[in-house]
Amino acid sequence: MKESLLIDNLSIDCVIFGFDEGKLKALFIKRNTEPCKGMMSLPGGFVYVDEDLTHVPARRLKDLTGLKNVFLREVGAFGKIDRYPERRVITIGYYALINSSDYKLDVGADAQDVRWISVDEVPELPFDHTEIFDAALIKLRKHVRYEPIGYNLLPEKFTITQLQTLYEAILNKKIDNRNFRKKLAKIGILKDLKEKQKNVSHRAANLYSFNKKKYETLVEKGYTFDF
Amino acid sequence: MKESLLIDNLSIDCVIFGFDEGKLKALFIKRNTEPCKGMMSLPGGFVYVDEDLTHVPARRLKDLTGLKNVFLREVGAFGKIDRYPERRVITIGYYALINSSDYKLDVGADAQDVRWISVDEVPELPFDHTEIFDAALIKLRKHVRYEPIGYNLLPEKFTITQLQTLYEAILNKKIDNRNFRKKLAKIGILKDLKEKQKNVSHRAANLYSFNKKKYETLVEKGYTFDF
DNA sequence: ATAGTATATTGTAATAATGAAACTGACTTT
DNA sequence: AAAGTCAGTTTCATTATTACAATATACTAT
Numbered sequence: 001m002k003e004s005l006l007i008d009n010l011s012i013d014c015v016i017f018g019f020d021e022g023k024l025k026a027l028f029i030k031r032n033t034e035p036c037k038g039m040m041s042l043p044g045g046f047v048y049v050d051e052d053l054t055h056v057p058a059r060r061l062k063d064l065t066g067l068k069n070v071f072l073r074e075v076g077a078f079g080k081i082d083r084y085p086e087r088r089v090i091t092i093g094y095y096a097l098i099n100s101s102d103y104k105l106d107v108g109a110d111a112q113d114v115r116w117i118s119v120d121e122v123p124e125l126p127f128d129h130t131e132i133f134d135a136a137l138i139k140l141r142k143h144v145r146y147e148p149i150g151y152n153l154l155p156e157k158f159t160i161t162q163l164q165t166l167y168e169a170i171l172n173k174k175i176d177n178r179n180f181r182k183k184l185a186k187i188g189i190l191k192d193l194k195e196k197q198k199n200v201s202h203r204a205a206n207l208y209s210f211n212k213k214k215y216e217t218l219v220e221k222g223y224t225f226d227f
Numbered sequence: 228m229k230e231s232l233l234i235d236n237l238s239i240d241c242v243i244f245g246f247d248e249g250k251l252k253a254l255f256i257k258r259n260t261e262p263c264k265g266m267m268s269l270p271g272g273f274v275y276v277d278e279d280l281t282h283v284p285a286r287r288l289k290d291l292t293g294l295k296n297v298f299l300r301e302v303g304a305f306g307k308i309d310r311y312p313e314r315r316v317i318t319i320g321y322y323a324l325i326n327s328s329d330y331k332l333d334v335g336a337d338a339q340d341v342r343w344i345s346v347d348e349v350p351e352l353p354f355d356h357t358e359i360f361d362a363a364l365i366k367l368r369k370h371v372r373y374e375p376i377g378y379n380l381l382p383e384k385f386t387i388t389q390l391q392t393l394y395e396a397i398l399n400k401k402i403d404n405r406n407f408r409k410k411l412a413k414i415g416i417l418k419d420l421k422e423k424q425k426n427v428s429h430r431a432a433n434l435y436s437f438n439k440k441k442y443e444t445l446v447e448k449g450y451t452f453d454f
Numbered sequence: 455a456t457a458g459t460a461t462a463t464t465g466t467a468a469t470a471a472t473g474a475a476a477c478t479g480a481c482t483t484t
Numbered sequence: 485a486a487a488g489t490c491a492g493t494t495t496c497a498t499t500a501t502t503a504c505a506a507t508a509t510a511c512t513a514t
Contacts, residue, residue: 007236010317049315053306074303077319079280088276090237092304161462178464179502196510202460203509226453388491406472408492413471423480429490430480 006046011091012056013044013129015075015136016065018100019153023118024169025100026133028125029064030113035085036126040115042133044091057094064114071097071152073143075136083128091128095136097152144170145227148189151210157193159205160184167227175227187225189215233273238318239283240271240356242302242363243292245327246380250345251396252327253360255352256291257340262312263353267342269360271318284321291341298324298379300370302363310355318355322363324379371397372454375416378437384420386432387411394454402454414452416442 016027028040045060047053054072061070075093083089105114117123119137124130144150150166151158164180184190191211196204243254255267272287274280281299288297302320310316327343344350346364351357371377377393378385391407411417418438423431 007315009234010237047306047317050308052308053304053317076301077280077304079274079319081277081279088234090274090280092306159462176503177462178504181463182501200461201511203462203511205462386491403473404491405474405493409471424491427490428482429488430492432491 004048004050007049008046009087009089011044011046011089012053012060013042013078013091013093013132014057014060015042015093015095015133016061017095017097017119017136017140017153018103018116019166019169020100020116022165022169024166025116025118026122027064028115028117028122030115031126032113039126040117040123041126042129053092057096061096061098065098065103067098067103071149073139073149075132075139078128078132080128085127091132093132093136095140097140097149099153099155101155141170146225148210148215148225157195157207157209159197159207160190161205163208171227183227187218189218231275231277234276235273236314236316238271238273238316239280239287240269240305240318240320240359241284241287242269242320242322242360243288244322244324244346244363244367244380245330245343246393246396247327247343249392249396251380251393252343252345253349254291255342255344255349257342258353259340266353267344267350268353269356280319284323288323288325292325292330294325294330298376300366300376302359302366305355305359307355312354318359320359320363322367324367324376326380326382328382368397373452375437375442375452384422384434384436386424386434387417388432390435398454410454414445416445 018025018027027043029043031037031039031041043060043064045056047056051059057072058068058070061072062068072094073096075095077090077092079090081088083091100116105116122130122133125133144167150163150170153166154162160181161177163184164175164177167180168175189211190208191214193207193209195207197207198204245252245254254270256270258264258266258268270287270291272283274283278286284299285295285297288299289295299321300323302322304317304319306317308315310318349357349360352360371394377390377397380393381389387408388404390411391402391404394407395402416438417435418441420434420436422434424434425431
């Protein structure tokens with residue numbers, strides 16, 4: 001049985017992004033302890049003395065959603081003197097990208113304390129969580145332009161239209177479909193699965209997956225993207 | 228007299244970049260306490276309980292170089308279990324850009340414990356300082372491509388050739404002079420000072436300064452750079 | 455089978471950015 | 485005054501980006 005100590009002045013907070021119904025959303029939980037009991041807030045946690053810092057958000061994600069090997073990026077350190085009312089606590093913010101179909105919340109009665117909220121409908125948050133959330137969204141928007149990390153928000157197999165809708169949701173602007181496809185074709189990091197969508201009431205779209213190998217080769221060669 | 232407490236499990240470390248003799252350099256200090264006494268290392272420090280986190284690197288810079296209002300960016304949090312041998316300490320890395328002509332080290336005898344070292348000649352460093360340094364350099368290279376932060380490394384008045392040499396040093400590649408000038412002219416964030424270099428043994432170059440106002444206007448309009 | 459509906463997919467012309475060479479300017483050194 | 489050195493401009497060919505609309509396909513309803 002694990003018996004390690006928590007470091008009580010250092011925490012992490014996580015902005016967990018998902019993509020559903022064509023919208024970019026984030027996962028919030030209702031606080032069940034004081035201070036700020038009852039408010040929706042970012043999932044967070046403290047660091048064990050015998051635990052690497054980067055392990056903490058991964059552990060928290062696993063506890064909350066059951067998901068392992070989640071895509072995680074650091075947002076930054078937040079350390080204003082009075083950010084946490086009880087005592088001096090410095091927190092490290094992270095964002096995670098998950099495929100929300102891997103983690104559909106029960107809409108039943110018991111799940112009231114965990115909610116997906118569209119990023120433009122986020123309510124008032126406790127402590128400096130609004131600042132952390134805003135910083136995470138800004139970083140995501142920057143990162144997604146220069147690295148193909150958006151795939152982490154989609155299922156294994158996806159259509160080009162889904163991918164475009166995702167980019168439009170994150171960057172909050174319309175993208176020309178023909179140019180988008182041309183750019184993707186040129187970069188060549190999509191693997192054509194030679195499969196079609198099923199059970200759709202219109203022309204079925206082709207399915208693709210992300211070609212990670214190809215992407216890593218390009219990065220080594222110093223290739224740079226810009227969506 | 229200030230009598231506040233240091234938080235002993237949270238520190239900051241600073242990669243201080245300067246540009247001199249056409250080379251990108253960083254400032255290192257020789258440790259005068261154990262552990263690792265005598266090794267060159269990144270300047271760092273601990274956080275006071277009544278001090279905002281972001282104030283710490285600014286204070287350290289001021290103590291070390293006398294410079295205020297230095298350009299500072301966060302690199303990230305470094306929190307491996309055994310990164311610091313004595314006890315569990317998590318550190319936040321920052322990088323700073325300073326105009327090294329504002330802070331010329333005495334090359335005399337007393338300054339042996341502080342040195343500018345070219346970024347491709349950095350020696351072995353204690354703890355995880357190599358990791359922090361590498362991360363800082365990677366971030367600088369990324370940031371400099373999308374924001375005109377390089378100006379912080381140059382004197383108030385500079386020539387376009389100096390600016391180009393700076394970019395070449397940071398990005399470690401040759402840039403076409405004609406296109407570099409065209410791009411600058413188009414962006415229009417340089418203010419032509421209508422002044423010339425003096426005491427040079429060739430045609431004197433025109434001097435410019437950075438037009439911060441213009442830059443901020445462009446950013447508001449959503450302009451994006453790519454050098 | 456046919457028409458209707460909804461989404462998938464494709465091409466072309468105009469414009470802008472880039473890369474490369476040849477030339478002029480201003481000052482210094484010999 | 486001739487030669488050297490770096491500053492800065494002009495021009496042109498090549499390549500990349502942008503803007504823009506018609507056709508193809510799969511399914512549904514009749």
